[in-house]
Amino acid sequence: MAVTATDAIHPRFAKKPLFYSIGLKIALVQLSVGKDKSKNVAQAVKKIHQAKAKGAQLVALPECFNSPYGTKYFNDYAEEVPLGETSRALSQAAAEAGVCVVGGTVPERCGDKLYNTCTVWDINGKLIAKHRKMHLFDIDIPNKITFKESEVLSPGNELTIFECNGVKVGLGICYDLRFQEMAHLMAKEGCGLLIYPGAFNMTTGPKHWELLGRARATDQQLWVALVSPARDANAEYVAWGHTTLIDPWGAVVAKLDEKEDTLVHTVDLSMVEDVRNSIPIRLQRRTDIYDTVRKS
Numbered sequence: 001m002a003v004t005a006t007d008a009i010h011p012r013f014a015k016k017p018l019f020y021s022i023g024l025k026i027a028l029v030q031l032s033v034g035k036d037k038s039k040n041v042a043q044a045v046k047k048i049h050q051a052k053a054k055g056a057q058l059v060a061l062p063e064c065f066n067s068p069y070g071t072k073y074f075n076d077y078a079e080e081v082p083l084g085e086t087s088r089a090l091s092q093a094a095a096e097a098g099v100c101v102v103g104g105t106v107p108e109r110c111g112d113k114l115y116n117t118c119t120v121w122d123i124n125g126k127l128i129a130k131h132r133k134m135h136l137f138d139i140d141i142p143n144k145i146t147f148k149e150s151e152v153l154s155p156g157n158e159l160t161i162f163e164c165n166g167v168k169v170g171l172g173i174c175y176d177l178r179f180q181e182m183a184h185l186m187a188k189e190g191c192g193l194l195i196y197p198g199a200f201n202m203t204t205g206p207k208h209w210e211l212l213g214r215a216r217a218t219d220q221q222l223w224v225a226l227v228s229p230a231r232d233a234n235a236e237y238v239a240w241g242h243t244t245l246i247d248p249w250g251a252v253v254a255k256l257d258e259k260e261d262t263l264v265h266t267v268d269l270s271m272v273e274d275v276r277n278s279i280p281i282r283l284q285r286r287t288d289i290y291d292t293v294r295k296s
């Protein structure tokens, strides 16, 4: 019996070939974010309804969409999930619009800890997934940018995968995009689309944002969506913008510039299987060497 790439990777997955034979219309909202939390949330809700009017089945918001991005802001803007004002607004918007909402990220308070957290709401407004950023953004590029999320945030310790209209979707948050192992595990679990709410900056954005998105899409042979806030040149942390959608060939199929806007596109999941059958790297991995001879 011929073995397809899909069979070899995940027997559970192979039982559901239709998984990849569908399209999912997604909207990636490049939101303008300011210091007024209620205004940020209200604007996000408005964009969710507008995206639904354009036929979106899933709407994704950017990283830190209810708060300015900066360690000094996280404690003041933090909320409990799902009790906080932002969770309640997203739940209501998802239910009223009848659309799946990937709620970018918010600073989440849980006991005495803070996390950078993405919530996912189904079309009934039910919380179906919650991802806490696993890799905290701690970098120091002399004379350019120093940022240390770990000064105030704790890392999440779980992979997060949810299902929307029969498509398995994996979540990462911004700096998580740099870690191919995480993307690999989500692909192995059967994801056809990875969504990364993110806020790259003016130093690393032009160099790495698209490159990393294309790398993850090419390595894992799946769709990758990167969702940024709009650029505010007067903010303390200036976001790169350039919300981008990448197909399983690693090609950019649509992208925004730096201004507030929404990218709407239908993701064709059959491409995942096509690429994997054409270039069967999933069958060709030398795990005998990677895992046994040299362990990193």
Ligand SMILES: NC(=O)CCC(=O)C(=O)O
Binding pocket: 063, 136, 137, 173, 174, 175, 176, 178, 198, 199, 200, 201, 204, 205, 208
């Ligand atoms: N918010 C973030 O995690 C920013 C990540 C980033 O800019 C990078 O270069 O990585």
